[in-house]
Amino acid sequence: MLDLAIVIVNYNVHDLLQRCLKSVYASQGEFTMAVSVVDNDSTDDSVDMVQNDFPQVQLITNKQNVGYPAANNQGLRRLGLVNGPAEERPRYCLLLNPDTEVPPDAFRKMIAYLEQNPEVAIVGPKLVMPDGKLDLACRRSFPSPEIAFYRMLGLSRLFPNSQRFSRYNMTYLDEDELAEVDSVVGAFMMVRTEAIDQVGLLDERFWMYGEDLDWAKRIKDAGWHVMYNPEVTVLHVKRASSRQNKRADVEFYRAMLIFYYKHYQAQTPRILHWAILFALAFKGGWPVLADVAAGDRILQPELP
DSSP: OOSEEEEEEESSOHHHHHHHHHHHHTOOSSOOEEEEEEEESOSSSHHHHHHHHOTTSEEEEESSOOOHHHHHHHHHHHTTTTTOOTTTSOSEEEEEOTTEEOOTTHHHHHHHHHHHOTTEEEEEEEEEOTTSOBOGGGSBOOOOHHHHHHHHTTHHHHOTTOTTTTTTTTTTSOTTSOEEOSBOOTTEEEEEHHHHHHHOSOOTTOSSSSHHHHHHHHHHHTTOEEEEEEEEEEEEOOSTTGGGOTTHHHHHHHHHHHHHHHHTGGGSOHHHHHHHHHHHHHHHOHHHHHHHHHGGGGGOSOOO
């Protein structure tokens, strides 16, 4: 049985992907792993590099940019996460961004943590950016209407140590202490296959952003725990791919809209509901306004 299935979605970050893969294959520990790189129609020579330098990678080359969750699902299926023979299915899977570099003991430590804590379905590391600062997205609360409201007003930045106002990125926590959180970020998100069997793959109605939060929400709602584990520190360049895509800013607010409709609309008072829609349309512009006008019809088609 495979221990770890790793999926890396790439878009025009040849050099970063090369460094990421070198760090992956420099990993140490007694575990088995397989890697799938899903290329989302890059125009650089990423595909040639993977084929020439890392022939052991299971490479998928898309003819168009299908988005982050759909591409990850392609890789997960390739590595046997869905309907594969029981003896070949991996025990854990890892979503890993190509703009990360992992230390040699990262996978060994994370696998050991999951083995020692069977109630935990998702674990993520401390992510540090090249300037040494913490990538705040590596430990998060779900963006409920209240939490998102504090974020949009800037209260989370004004009061970073407040357990009420700074829940969005949980900045009141010590960044070097193990903590249960709502979600970790998809840049490095290790997930127990048993939990995926319960809730399914990533929701492809998201295109970029939000799909990792949604996955964690569905998994937590199924009774599992999600942990931030700073015993492992991973370098993250952050937004290396997304800053190249003009859709990124719009997709951020569109993802918030989808997440809201899926998880919070039903229990939100009507006045607050319209305030949320107005704020998202204002922030996201005309494309998000069109989605707001469509209402919860944007939740179609159903989950893959």
